[in-house]
Amino acid sequence: MSKKAKEAEPPKKELKKGEKVEEAPKEAPKEAPAEEAKPEKPQKAPKPEKKKKKEKRIHTLYKLENDKVQRLRPVCERCGPGYFMADHGNRYTCGHCGFTRYKPAEK
Numbered sequence: 001m002s003k004k005a006k007e008a009e010p011p012k013k014e015l016k017k018g019e020k021v022e023e024a025p026k027e028a029p030k031e032a033p034a035e036e037a038k039p040e041k042p043q044k045a046p047k048p049e050k051k052k053k054k055e056k057r058i059h060t061l062y063k064l065e066n067d068k069v070q071r072l073r074p075v076c077e078r079c080g081p082g083y084f085m086a087d088h089g090n091r092y093t094c095g096h097c098g099f100t101r102y103k104p105a106e107k
């Protein structure tokens, strides 16, 4: 439209070959925010299967024979009746006081 406006424009610089042009330093592409990939419910890693504990119940310590209760574990000598000793293979141990009695060596 008006010639004046055109004249006011600064003359374009001609880039010569070999001339260094300042470029903005290339930035590594920013990773997309994690929010975009977020599902509605946070996905939890599958729970590792619980190892079933070999829990010995109290009933494993008793045995019924001829209508009489037979105790399969010896009773702690220190703690007295009511405190069974754990069977550790070659020894019995009281979990209450820590008393340990070794089994007679079997052949």
Ligand SMILES: [Zn+2]
Binding pocket: 076, 077, 078, 079, 080, 083, 094, 095, 096, 097, 098, 099
């Ligand atoms: Zn004991």
